[in-house]
Structures are given as C-alpha cells and as structure tokens.
Amino acid sequence: MKLSIWTYEGPPHVGAIRVATGMQKVHLVLHAPQGDTYADLLFTMIERRNHRPPVTYTTFQARDLGSDTATLFKSACLEAYERFKPDLLLVGASCTAELIQDDPGGLAEALGLPIPVVALELPSYQRKENFGADETFFQIVKHVAKPVERSENISCNLIGPTALGFRHRDDILELTKLLDDLGVDVNVCAPMGATPADIADLGRAHFNVLMYPETGEMACRYLERALGQPYTKTVPIGVGATADFIAEVGQIIGKQDLASTVRSRLPWYSASVDSTYLTGKRVFIFGDGTHAMTAARIARDEIGFDVVGLGCFNREMARPVRTMAKSMGLDALISDDYLEVERAIADLAPELILGTQMERHIGKRLGIPCAVISAPVHVQDFPARYSPQMGPEGANVIFDTWVHPLVMGLEEHLLTMFRDDFEFSDSAGPSHHAAHAPAQQRAEVETGQSADTNIIWLKDAESELRKIPFFVRGKARRNTEKYAADRGVAEISIDTLYEAKAHYAR
Amino acid sequence: MPNDLSQIGCTNTPVLKQRGQHEVFCGLTSIIWLHRKMHDAFFLVVGSRTCAHLLQSAAGVMIFAEPRFATAILEETDLAGMADAHAELERTVAELLSRRPDIKRLFLVGSCPSEVIKIDLATMAKKLSEKYDNRVNVVNFSGSGIETTFTQGEDACLEAVIRDLPQTDQTQLAVLGALPDVVQDQMLRLLSDMGLENVLVLPHARADTPAAVGPNTHFICAQPFLGAAHDEMVRRGAKPIAAPFPFGAQGTTAWLAAIAKRFGVDDATLQAAIAAPKARAEQAIATVAKTLVGRSIFFFPDSQLEIPLARFLSQECGMHLTEVGTPYIHRALVGPDLDALPSDIILSEGQDVDKQLDRVLDCNPDLTVCGLGLANPLEAQGLRTKWAIELVFSPIHFYEQAADLAGLFARPLLRADLLKVGKVA
Numbered sequence A: 001m002k003l004s005i006w007t008y009e010g011p012p013h014v015g016a017i018r019v020a021t022g023m024q025k026v027h028l029v030l031h032a033p034q035g036d037t038y039a040d041l042l043f044t045m046i047e048r049r050n051h052r053p054p055v056t057y058t059t060f061q062a063r064d065l066g067s068d069t070a071t072l073f074k075s076a077c078l079e080a081y082e083r084f085k086p087d088l089l090l091v092g093a094s095c096t097a098e099l100i101q102d103d104p105g106g107l108a109e110a111l112g113l114p115i116p117v118v119a120l121e122l123p124s125y126q127r128k129e130n131f132g133a134d135e136t137f138f139q140i141v142k143h144v145a146k147p148v149e150r151s152e153n154i155s156c157n158l159i160g161p162t163a164l165g166f167r168h169r170d171d172i173l174e175l176t177k178l179l180d181d182l183g184v185d186v187n188v189c190a191p192m193g194a195t196p197a198d199i200a201d202l203g204r205a206h207f208n209v210l211m212y213p214e215t216g217e218m219a220c221r222y223l224e225r226a227l228g229q230p231y232t233k234t235v236p237i238g239v240g241a242t243a244d245f246i247a248e249v250g251q252i253i254g255k256q257d258l259a260s261t262v263r264s265r266l267p268w269y270s271a272s273v274d275s276t277y278l279t280g281k282r283v284f285i286f287g288d289g290t291h292a293m294t295a296a297r298i299a300r301d302e303i304g305f306d307v308v309g310l311g312c313f314n315r316e317m318a319r320p321v322r323t324m325a326k327s328m329g330l331d332a333l334i335s336d337d338y339l340e341v342e343r344a345i346a347d348l349a350p351e352l353i354l355g356t357q358m359e360r361h362i363g364k365r366l367g368i369p370c371a372v373i374s375a376p377v378h379v380q381d382f383p384a385r386y387s388p389q390m391g392p393e394g395a396n397v398i399f400d401t402w403v404h405p406l407v408m409g410l411e412e413h414l415l416t417m418f419r420d421d422f423e424f425s426d427s428a429g430p431s432h433h434a435a436h437a438p439a440q441q442r443a444e445v446e447t448g449q450s451a452d453t454n455i456i457w458l459k460d461a462e463s464e465l466r467k468i469p470f471f472v473r474g475k476a477r478r479n480t481e482k483y484a485a486d487r488g489v490a491e492i493s494i495d496t497l498y499e500a501k502a503h504y505a506r
Numbered sequence B: 001m002p003n004d005l006s007q008i009g010c011t012n013t014p015v016l017k018q019r020g021q022h023e024v025f026c027g028l029t030s031i032i033w034l035h036r037k038m039h040d041a042f043f044l045v046v047g048s049r050t051c052a053h054l055l056q057s058a059a060g061v062m063i064f065a066e067p068r069f070a071t072a073i074l075e076e077t078d079l080a081g082m083a084d085a086h087a088e089l090e091r092t093v094a095e096l097l098s099r100r101p102d103i104k105r106l107f108l109v110g111s112c113p114s115e116v117i118k119i120d121l122a123t124m125a126k127k128l129s130e131k132y133d134n135r136v137n138v139v140n141f142s143g144s145g146i147e148t149t150f151t152q153g154e155d156a157c158l159e160a161v162i163r164d165l166p167q168t169d170q171t172q173l174a175v176l177g178a179l180p181d182v183v184q185d186q187m188l189r190l191l192s193d194m195g196l197e198n199v200l201v202l203p204h205a206r207a208d209t210p211a212a213v214g215p216n217t218h219f220i221c222a223q224p225f226l227g228a229a230h231d232e233m234v235r236r237g238a239k240p241i242a243a244p245f246p247f248g249a250q251g252t253t254a255w256l257a258a259i260a261k262r263f264g265v266d267d268a269t270l271q272a273a274i275a276a277p278k279a280r281a282e283q284a285i286a287t288v289a290k291t292l293v294g295r296s297i298f299f300f301p302d303s304q305l306e307i308p309l310a311r312f313l314s315q316e317c318g319m320h321l322t323e324v325g326t327p328y329i330h331r332a333l334v335g336p337d338l339d340a341l342p343s344d345i346i347l348s349e350g351q352d353v354d355k356q357l358d359r360v361l362d363c364n365p366d367l368t369v370c371g372l373g374l375a376n377p378l379e380a381q382g383l384r385t386k387w388a389i390e391l392v393f394s395p396i397h398f399y400e401q402a403a404d405l406a407g408l409f410a411r412p413l414l415r416a417d418l419l420k421v422g423k424v425a
C-alpha cells in the first residue's frame, strides 16, 4: 500500500485510451465501473478534443457482481461494434475489472466479430499510464503489421505520439518538415492519426523514428525484429540533439553527407550579450525520462545553466537518467512521490525549475519560476499557437519558454540599483509578465525567527537581506541560515550574511 | 410563463429507464468539496491508482499544498492476502497521522477495488478509533463507483457522520448538506430572523462542534442528493420536513415556509424575515431570465440537482424543459419539486449515454447541461452546454444567489450570441 497525494501518471488503461483516442477507426471496450469515465474529460477538457474518446465503459455496478458482469461486457462489445463500426476493437479491464477476472479477451473473441480484436493485459496494480500506452500500441502493431514491400522513395514512420501527449501535435509537423528537408518521406505516423489500415502498411517504411520512447519503444523494437526496420535512438529536442538525429538518419539511409546545420535561432540568442545573465543559473529538471534528459543537455550545453538536480518519475527510464545525472556530477532523483520532489526542490533552492504541471505548483508555492517541459500536462500546455519541442523550431520555442519566467538581463541590474525606488518595486517580479510573477512576497513575510531552525535574524541583517533582489532573496536567506546552523551560530548579523555570501560564491 | 398550468405535476409521469453506459463520476469526487467544508477531517481513500487519478483530475487546477485527502494505493502485494492489507492500512494511517497532528476526524473511504476484495473498512475504523482514542475519530463510508455516483459520496459520508452522533432530546432544527460558508451564513441569518437560533448544520465544520440528534430533531435537506442521510436521520428518530429545494426566490420561500410551519413561526414573522431578500431576488432573476425565457433545456444525469434546478428554470425563468435526466430519483426528497414540473417532459433515471446523445441531437435544445466529458463534443456539434460540475462547486442556494444561478445558465447563451467567428473544432 502506498500513500499517494498527487500522481504523475494515471493507471495503465489511461495509456490505452491515449492510444485509442489518438488513432482513427479504433474502439476500446473497457470493463470498468462508472467513475472511471472521468478519463474522458482529460481529452475533452485538457486537450480540448471535439470528440468523445472512442471508449465504451461497461459501467458495472455492485448488483451486477457475481451474476452477469460477463454478459454485460459481451453486450457492450456488440453494441459498440454495431454503433461505431470500428476497423479494430481493443478490449481491456480497468483496476476493478481486473479483480473480477471476467477475461475480456476471451469473451470478445467468442463473439466472432468480423474485425481484429486485440485483448490488452494492463496490470493496474503494478504498472502505469506510459506502460499502458506502450503496451497497447505494441499489441496493435503485433496484430496488424505485416511484411510489405518497401516504398520506392526513402521513407520512415513516426512512432510514439498519442492523444494527451506534451506537444505531440506540433512535434509531428516539425519532424515531418525536417525529414522532408532531408529527402525522407513520412509513410505513417502512429498511433496519432493512424487507422488500422495504416498500421498494416507500417512495413513500407525503411526505418522508424522513435519520437517518444515512453510510448513507442516496444513497437519499434518489435518492428526491428519482425520487419527489419532500424529505428532512431536520438530524440531531436534541442539543437545538439537535432544535429545528432540528422546524423543518425544519415547513417541509417546511407547518406553520411546530410547537412547537419540546424536552422534554429537558439545558438545566436544564447550567444548574444543579453543572455549573459543566464550563465550559471541554477536549474532543477524533472519530468518523464526522455524530456528530462533532453532538457538537461540543452540547459547545460545550449543555454549555459547550471543543472543542480535531475530526475524522472517513470522508473522505466531510471537507468539512462541515472547515467546522465552522474555525468553531471549529480544523483538522479527517481521518484513518483510528489512530496519527495518538493522536498528536493526546496532543499536545492534553484533559480528555475524545468518540470511538469506538478512542479509548476511546487514553484508557485516556493516562489521559484517554472517552465513546463513534460507531461503530466494541463490545459495551458495545449497552446493555440504552433509550439513544438522538437527540431529547429522546437529549440526556438524552448529558448523563449525557459527564459520567459526569468528576469531579463538588464532588468536584473536595474532592480539591484533602484530597488528602493517606489515606482520600481522589486516585489512586482519580471516586468514583462507581472500577472504570472511568482508570489515571492508571500514567502518573505516572516521575520525574526527563521521558520525551521532556532536561528535569530538580527534587525540590521534582516533589513540588509531585504535589499537583495527578490529573485535571489529566498536563496540568500536559506544559504545564510544553513551556513549559520552548520557553524552553530545562533544569531545572524550583517557579517554572517556576507560571510555566507562569500562562502557560497560561485 | 409558457408552460400551461393545467399540465403541471410530474409525479405520475412515466420514468424512462435505460441501462447502458453511465457517464458520471463516482462518489469519491465529493471529497473535493467535503474536505474544504470539514476543517479537521482527512479523507483516506483505500483504492487504486485510478481513484487517485480521478481525484486529481476532478480537482483540476486546485492543487493544494498538502490537501486533506490522499489515496492508499493498493499494490500487487496487498491483493495477495487479506491479513496483509489490514496491517498495511494500519501502518499507512499511522504514517499519515504522525505527519498531520491537526487531524481530528479520519474518514476511511471505500472504493471499487477495496469493496471487491472485501477489505473490511468498518471493522478497521472501529479498531483504529479505539487505538487513537480521544485523538482521532475514525469513520468509514463508501465512495465507490459500483455503489455511488458523484454527489452520493457526500450522502454516504453524511450518513456515516449521523450514525456516529450522540443522542439528544433537545428540540432543534437540523439542516443537511454541505454549503459554501457564505451561503450557510445567509441561511442562518434568515432562520435567525425567523426566530430559529438553535440550528444544527451537518456536516459540522469541526469535530468539537456540539452535534447530536434525536426524536425532537426536525430536519430538512438543503441538497437533493442526501437520500441515505435522510433515511439515517429518520432511523435516529428525527422528523423530516419535505419542501422544494431552496433554489430561486420561490424555492427558497417554500423551503423556509415549510420550516416555519413545522416550528410554528407565524406568518407575519416569516414575511418580515424574507420580504426584502425575496423582492431583491425576484427582481434580479427577472433581469437574467430575459435571456432564458422560452429557451429549451436538456439535462444529462449528473449531480442529482437536475430535478430541483429544472423546477427553478421552468417555473421562475420560463425555460422550456425537454428531457430531465438524473442518476437516481429519491421521491421522498424531490417529490415537491417533481410536483411543480410540467407533466409532458421526458423524465429519465439512470443512463445509456449513447442513446441519450442520439436524443439530445434529435431534440436540438438551446442549452444542454452535461458532464465535462460530453461538453466540448456537443459544442462541436453545434449545441450550447453548461457543465454540471460547476453547479456543485458554486454558491447557488437561497435568495442572494438566485440570480447568479440563473446567470450560470444564461452565460453560455449570451456567449454564443457574442462570438462572430463560428466554431470549427
């Protein structure tokens, strides 16, 4: 039994729904109680989908248990087939139905429907959402994909994008453009947008582009074995990764000379002098493994941040994330415990968080700005404008999004100089988005005794602290308290403050 | 008003019952507002990752620092042997209570998985109550989707609360149902103006609020979904007061009048207490109702507020009712509202969502009240919708909120008139 307050991933059947909803002409019959229909709102509200997800829930009740839940399941399958006429039927059980063991696969098979029926094993008490998506898509591919002749032009499949994915909609467009520039056609994109007929056609492609390992890796491995299609291992998020991706494609298709300049503005924007203030900003990175790792590389190599924390919530990615963290001299945080992540962030007191929707809330509370880099997502992570993460345009979007929550270069200095100017109050936060400014002031109200130690701030030290710009004040306070505590100092004077500053100087 | 008065009364209207897919939340959802209402209570769901995900998705952006609810997620090892699960739960509760010394009431909330594998939460609650004697009162109820829909979670919780209350012979009025604080204060002021001071409101905000029931307790529900709590009060000897629910000016007046009658409040006192707010409400409703009058409305089953709200919209705002769907009709509670509905509507209980979607498209109403999963898909097909969940989270009861309530229904219609860009989804 695990005490959980907020979760990073839903149960595995939500992953199955993400695959079904992304595809066309597929229907999922899910043996589940009525409350599980909440999953529909993830798609209709958060992603603003204009259709109900193609899912029939059997919605069995207590009085059905032990008598005819199996009959209920069979009639739900028949009615769903009649009404929606899908080309492929997925059947599965949610956590409750898993316990009553009605065998949806066997029941659906017995109906003799004239379409392929794919039974899903979704172990609700062991695995989670990403696994559910990965497994569901793999099963569909295994059932439907058959060897076919390769296309005449060099082509690939885009594998992994699903409904409710972080920026999947725009990443597909951006990669299609990028591949077109390299002379590579896109044969099929799946699950997003694909029909079962498209899945049968996967084999026409010369290779697969694995966009999101979380949801597409099993299928790619299978296609490599069964149809001899190699797949790309680099996820092209960031300028460096995009260049590596192009080189990898070149390797696969035997064209070593593919132009690998990435036409992104990120390198110049990073090099231009206004960005000097980004140097060494301490960032904490957390998300799904893929997005966390690509973000870490961009943060360090392309923006010049100092990565002080790196981790992921999906255990499946623990190994590569650990390796990467180690190479940065860090211990990776592999956890789906929200409170543990919050503690880690509070301890490290970074200047910027690159995280998920959940870390946005942590940031709000701690007064630390945050940019979202990964699922889980909320409605504002599905912007109306084109905003991919992958390829050249993705790098532009990332530069803007990460820098946006920070105070701009020159402004940082002006704030320090004029902090007492009544028209230039630093508690307003970055001038270009005051409405979104982190509520730093709230964390600042306590004076005198520090919150979780018995250390006393002397009056003059306290007012000196208030002269420090708000965006580093929290860190200065914590550093000074830690410095004092480590040395057994009970009262903080101005000297203690500056000794601590010297001690932590980078 | 467009409805022919000779055709009023829905009590004998045949009820359309179809059994197919339900598209409603389970009772766990009630925790989202209950935990805000009961300041020293913690709700521990014994369930699966799905339950935790439901709570999080229904709570939407309202991520609180450390909310007073959580899920003890069952894992493979818990399913293996029962002795395990009970010991595990005890350990989890100990962990939780050591972190939250402020908790005085702990609700163990049953879910579908905990009920299917028969974790005995009642025995656990008793055992834990003894263990944490004097410090924490442990109570259990079910919020599972196989037993409860959406607002029935509050009903089940309240039933458990009432079961636990001490006995009293004192004559008192009890009001059942969680209301936003501002609304509850208005209600208490109205009742106090009528000379009723000794009012017990359930659920009570804190464990140490003096609360007891008995044969001289007269009670009235402020929410229409409290069937089980109602029956538990009756079992405890309390006397129910039947009335339409306090939505709009007429609903509020009838509700207060029923209380006045039971407690022998004379008419002059009642009129003096309500005259001013009632006039205010009528005037405010009249302004908003201009947008609503003559427009048609269709209710999908969701919060169980459907029947009283249909009464308000038809009787006080002049809307034309097409289908009024509700998860469950508890006649002892909604009888007086049913009596005031036009008899020619479709009254449906339970759901087959696909067939109901066929009906709503056929009928093409001006406004459709439905859950979050259906709203955007229906908008994309040209309908205008109102999310039912907003009705549960917003202050909508009594005189001062009457126009706001009408406004919730008027807004989507006004908005549709405002937008000149079409809507291609």
Ligand code: SF4
Binding pocket: A033, A034, A035, A036, A095, A096, B026, B027, B028, B047, B048, B050, B051, B052, B054, B110, B111, B112, B113, B143, B144, B145, B146
């Ligand atoms: S319907 Fe049952 S399993 Fe699903 S969230 Fe509600 S209680 Fe949990």
